[in-house]
Amino acid sequence: MDNRSTARTFKPSILADGFLLAGSAAVALLIFWVLYPVLVPATDAPSSRSSSSSFSAYVVKPPPPPRVSCSSPATTPPSPNPAGGCTNLRHDPPSPTFYDDPALTYTVGGPVADWDEKRRAWFDQHPSFQPGAAERVLMLSGSQPKRCRHPAGDHFLLRAVKNKVDYCRLHGIDFFYNTALLHPRMFSFWAKIPVVRAAMVAHPETEWIWWVDSDAIVTDMEFSLPLHKYAAHNLVVHGWPHLVYEKKSWTSLNAGVFLIRNCQWSMDFLDVWARMGPHSPEYERWGQTLRSEFKDKGLPESDDQSGLVYLLRQKDRWADKIYLESDYYFQGYWVEIVGGLDNATRRYLEMERRAPELRRRRAEKVTEAYGAAREERLEAEGWRAGRDGKRRPFVTHFTGCQPCSGERNQAYAEEECWAGMERALNFADDQVLRSYGFVHPDLMSSADVRPLPYDFPAAKA
Numbered sequence: 001m002d003n004r005s006t007a008r009t010f011k012p013s014i015l016a017d018g019f020l021l022a023g024s025a026a027v028a029l030l031i032f033w034v035l036y037p038v039l040v041p042a043t044d045a046p047s048s049r050s051s052s053s054s055f056s057a058y059v060v061k062p063p064p065p066p067r068v069s070c071s072s073p074a075t076t077p078p079s080p081n082p083a084g085g086c087t088n089l090r091h092d093p094p095s096p097t098f099y100d101d102p103a104l105t106y107t108v109g110g111p112v113a114d115w116d117e118k119r120r121a122w123f124d125q126h127p128s129f130q131p132g133a134a135e136r137v138l139m140l141s142g143s144q145p146k147r148c149r150h151p152a153g154d155h156f157l158l159r160a161v162k163n164k165v166d167y168c169r170l171h172g173i174d175f176f177y178n179t180a181l182l183h184p185r186m187f188s189f190w191a192k193i194p195v196v197r198a199a200m201v202a203h204p205e206t207e208w209i210w211w212v213d214s215d216a217i218v219t220d221m222e223f224s225l226p227l228h229k230y231a232a233h234n235l236v237v238h239g240w241p242h243l244v245y246e247k248k249s250w251t252s253l254n255a256g257v258f259l260i261r262n263c264q265w266s267m268d269f270l271d272v273w274a275r276m277g278p279h280s281p282e283y284e285r286w287g288q289t290l291r292s293e294f295k296d297k298g299l300p301e302s303d304d305q306s307g308l309v310y311l312l313r314q315k316d317r318w319a320d321k322i323y324l325e326s327d328y329y330f331q332g333y334w335v336e337i338v339g340g341l342d343n344a345t346r347r348y349l350e351m352e353r354r355a356p357e358l359r360r361r362r363a364e365k366v367t368e369a370y371g372a373a374r375e376e377r378l379e380a381e382g383w384r385a386g387r388d389g390k391r392r393p394f395v396t397h398f399t400g401c402q403p404c405s406g407e408r409n410q411a412y413a414e415e416e417c418w419a420g421m422e423r424a425l426n427f428a429d430d431q432v433l434r435s436y437g438f439v440h441p442d443l444m445s446s447a448d449v450r451p452l453p454y455d456f457p458a459a460k461a
């Protein structure tokens with residue numbers, strides 16, 4: 001009762017402030033729109049770019065409004081993850097950029113010099129992309145051009161893509177899913193390197209490229225990447241230093257999920273990494289080198305993951321910019337995760353019964369606000385992440401299940417893989433469906449949902 005009356009006395013003043021802000025924003029916008037056609041010569045407007053006469057530059061017809069995804073930057077507090085911020089998608093000035101240099105290529109091995117300066121110059125020409133640039137993330141994923149051999153493979157891929165799209169929508173992250181083999185000889189696990197390289201050129205506006213294998217599922221839809229931790233690094237992978245440097249194991253890290261900064265260092269790194277791949281004359285030699293370096297490596301051919309561990313072990317050259325993350329499941333091995341998902345659901349619901357601020361209904365768009373509130377609560381209650389922690393695993397990786405080809409690692413029974421993927425997908429989907437008022441009554445029943453009662457989970461369903 002007490003809380004309620006405080007809330008009641010506070011609300012009107014907050015609302016009044018809100019109206020004031022909204023009011024001044026509206027006035028500012030109105031002035032802007034009234035003056036816009038007068039202030040801006042039509043030649044600057046993309047739709048009139050072909051107009052050659054300087055007289056027709058001042059046409060009466062107003063140019064189309066810039067397609068910005070927020071109304072007024074001045075009155076909007078900066079979003080912690082502003083990938084979709086106030087960017088102008090209809091502005092690309094005619095002055096030359098690196099795109100106009102025929103020597104600059106999208107392919108690995110192609111030369112790119114001074115990439116950082118080139119990106120900076122691009123930002124100068126596209127200032128609307130500047131705010132929040134340091135935190136901008138593009139998620140990349142992909143799968144083979146052909147249909148999956150396993151009959152359920154494409155259905156799994158569809159749901160795994162949906163899962164990634166969901167996560168990206170909630171966090172203002174851009175998403176690119178590739179189904180073309182960009183280099184004919186860079187097949188299977190090597191295929192991602194040409195995609196990352198091309199995406200760096202295609203997306204100068206993004207600071208981080210986040211590669212996520214098609215068989216990895218985001219299983220904590222609220223969690224935000226702690227990018228501040230990686231400020232001094234250019235590549236983030238899930239791994240353990242003692243396994244890299246002491247045990248010399250090829251599984252000391254996982255190359256299926258990584259964050260790579262869009263910078264010259266990464267361009268150089270990708271070239272060196274790709275040189276270990278099947279399109280390179282050094283491929284066979286690398287196979288021998290990696291096999292003798294890593295005693296636990298069974299595969300005779302050079303593979304991307306062993307190659308990455310090898311490069312990491314060249315301490316002087318690359319290691320100081322590579323962050324080995326193991327504080328949370330930046331990616332986690334599904335076998336140690338899926339059995340605990342039901343308990344995780346239960347624990348989180350119990351927390352929400354204690355915390356009315358977390359169970360409040362809200363618009364999906366503001367999920368990050370509740371993620372931040374959750375984070376505070378998790379810290380206050382001392383919930384740790386990772387294997388022994390009580391938090392939801394961030395990314396669950398179905399390593400070895402090969403849902404598309406069906407050529408799974410024989411260490412797992414087929415039903416284990418499929419049941420695990422079903423659980424993980426529905427576990428994630430429940431966090432999304434929550435904002436739409438529904439939940440799966442059982443993690444194994446993808447087709448079944450039931451409506452959530454008001455004030456769930458405090459109210460008994």
Ligand SMILES: *[C@@H]1O[C@H](CO)[C@@H](O)[C@H](O)[C@H]1NC(C)=O
Pocket residue numbers: 339340343
């Ligand atoms: C889930 O929680 C129950 C009850 O606390 C416990 O007995 C069980 O071992 C847990 N299961 C897993 C897989 O952690």
